[in-house]
Amino acid sequence: MLKKICCGFLLVLSLLTMLSVNAGEVAAEVLEQSFISGATNKSALSYAAGEEMVFTFKFHMPAGHTPEKNWSLFYTRKGDDGEVFSGRVPANEMLTVKTKLNRRGFVSVTVRLVDENNKFIAWKNRRNQARNISFFAGTAVEAEKLTDCGEPADFDQFWQKQRAKLAQVPFAGKVELTRFNKSGDVEIFIVKIPCAGPRPVTGFIGVPVNAQPKSLPCEIVFTGYGNTKLVHTYTKWSADRVKLLINAHGQEINQSKEYYDKFFASISSNGHSYAFDPIQNSDPETAFFNGMALRVMRALEYLKSRPEWNGRDLIARGGSQGGMQTVWAAALDSDVTEAYPYITWCCDLAGASKAQRLAAYWRIQYVPALDYYDPVFMAKRIKNAKVVITRAGLGDYICPPSGLAILYNNLATPDKTIVWVQGSDHGFVPKKSEVITWRSGK
CATH class of the missing domain: 3.40.50.1820 (Alpha/Beta hydrolase fold, catalytic domain)
Incomplete structure (x- = not known):
């Protein structure tokens, strides 16, 4: 049963499935300026069926700051083909994810900054709202040719x-x-x-x-x-x-x-x-x-x-x-x-x-x-x-x-x-x- 849902655009995050951990000694102001960047080896919507998709991700912090030793970039790959896999690298390393899709549709690769227990590194912003550092990448094969499942005749x-x-x-x-x-x-x-x-x-x-x-x-x-x-x-x-x-x-x-x-x-x-x-x-x-x-x-x-x-x-x-x-x-x-x-x-x-x-x-x-x-x-x-x-x-x-x-x-x-x-x-x-x-x- 859904309980209270905030007004505005529904921002339901994966905090429902992964708990968060306090960022400890790293100041909220530093985390607020930190981010994960992501890119693909070609334009995200230009892949052919069976073509290798290469995602790269990097965690960035303000000058003079480095990630904690127990921090990682944790990723999950899902897609319209039903395939799911995940992995992690230390937060100070580049993350590379390689995959493909053999049908028309989309691939999703979500990357989170987590600790050793896969808990989000989270902090509270000035509005006392919980925040975490993530990147929600996607690619597609022939998205421009996707079709619906058929409408009612009447x-x-x-x-x-x-x-x-x-x-x-x-x-x-x-x-x-x-x-x-x-x-x-x-x-x-x-x-x-x-x-x-x-x-x-x-x-x-x-x-x-x-x-x-x-x-x-x-x-x-x-x-x-x-x-x-x-x-x-x-x-x-x-x-x-x-x-x-x-x-x-x-x-x-x-x-x-x-x-x-x-x-x-x-x-x-x-x-x-x-x-x-x-x-x-x-x-x-x-x-x-x-x-x-x-x-x-x-x-x-x-x-x-x-x-x-x-x-x-x-x-x-x-x-x-x-x-x-x-x-x-x-x-x-x-x-x-x-x-x-x-x-x-x-x-x-x-x-x-x-x-x-x-x-x-x-x-x-x-x-x-x-x-x-x-x-x-x-x-x-x-x-x-x-x-x-x-x-x-x-x-x-x-x-x-x-x-x-x-x-x-x-x-x-x-x-x-x-x-x-x-x-x-x-x-x-x-x-x-x-x-x-x-x-x-x-």
């Missing part, structure tokens, strides 16, 4: 039915706006919009002061998985657009901790945190994602009804769970002109069981009804919007790179981009590493 009919359900709950004249705050030249309101499904759309909307009718773009922002309150500081408010920041669940805004504790307990199901119950997910009509998707569609309808909207520019943006919602937005509303998902969650949910791809280590149990919500199938319905997947981590196994590759491959729009980051997992981004951009732009 995919489009299902979503036509959901649109009809939404249309039965009008919102015109029923939207609640409560003045909340001001950020520069932007008035911020708490907003509640009637919606089909169990709960309304709720969030914050920022409207520039003295905005003229039909003068501004509209943007919607989605957040990552979490069970805490939505705060207006999650996004930067701008005087050049109307911006709507919504939560995924429709909870009341600006309430007490006790309210949110009760709310998130109420939306858990059969001992699972929200969206994770396979029984609830066995029917696409009862899946938690159903209400979430209805709220995405209704939020866009509301933005398009705003008098300030210029009638042209409709932008969606979000990461992880919010990246999934961003793809939904562009797929389910053809008026969306730009979409900026990143580290997009729930791509290719069937891939682990149907195509033997390396699974996410924190993931929803696959059931066929979830195919209706999978971003890789939604991508085929995005035909006109500009889509930029602003980050895909080659070592992200909350949102595995195979799923992100299929998401990109399936996008029907002629204007699409994905930015791959070597060494990056779901939250960590190396200071210096290979960045690979695929682009098929106008």
Whole structure:
């Protein structure tokens, strides 16, 4: 059972499987400036089947400092071929890992700074957050040719039915706006919009002061998985657009901790945190994602009804769970002109069981009804919007790179981009590493 999960982008680390050890006499400030670098013998996404992949890693510390004698670089190799092996070298030595992949797909090599018992060398930063030193490398064979596992035959009919359900709950004249705050030249309101499904759309909307009718773009922002309150500081408010920041669940805004504790307990199901119950997910009509998707569609309808909207520019943006919602937005509303998902969650949910791809280590149990919500199938319905997947981590196994590759491959729009980051997992981004951009732009 999942317990408390921090708000924002879900940063679930392998601390779940390896304990940490205090860094001892090495100051936190020194460890904070230390890092592992990683590289491959050729560009990470350019390997052929059966070709040798050579990874090299090195641990770096600030001038005048050297690793403790009991420190090591410990690595684990996994891949879409199911092969797993690991090893270690002293932290003052170069680590070289050689492997290959005989099929289309990805290889993952994760490297950690550990002690002799394989416990992370960890410290607390200024925010009292535990930190460790890692590098999350990845390579691929023909990632640009990866395909999905097949969509439901009635995919489009299902979503036509959901649109009809939404249309039965009008919102015109029923939207609640409560003045909340001001950020520069932007008035911020708490907003509640009637919606089909169990709960309304709720969030914050920022409207520039003295905005003229039909003068501004509209943007919607989605957040990552979490069970805490939505705060207006999650996004930067701008005087050049109307911006709507919504939560995924429709909870009341600006309430007490006790309210949110009760709310998130109420939306858990059969001992699972929200969206994770396979029984609830066995029917696409009862899946938690159903209400979430209805709220995405209704939020866009509301933005398009705003008098300030210029009638042209409709932008969606979000990461992880919010990246999934961003793809939904562009797929389910053809008026969306730009979409900026990143580290997009729930791509290719069937891939682990149907195509033997390396699974996410924190993931929803696959059931066929979830195919209706999978971003890789939604991508085929995005035909006109500009889509930029602003980050895909080659070592992200909350949102595995195979799923992100299929998401990109399936996008029907002629204007699409994905930015791959070597060494990056779901939250960590190396200071210096290979960045690979695929682009098929106008």
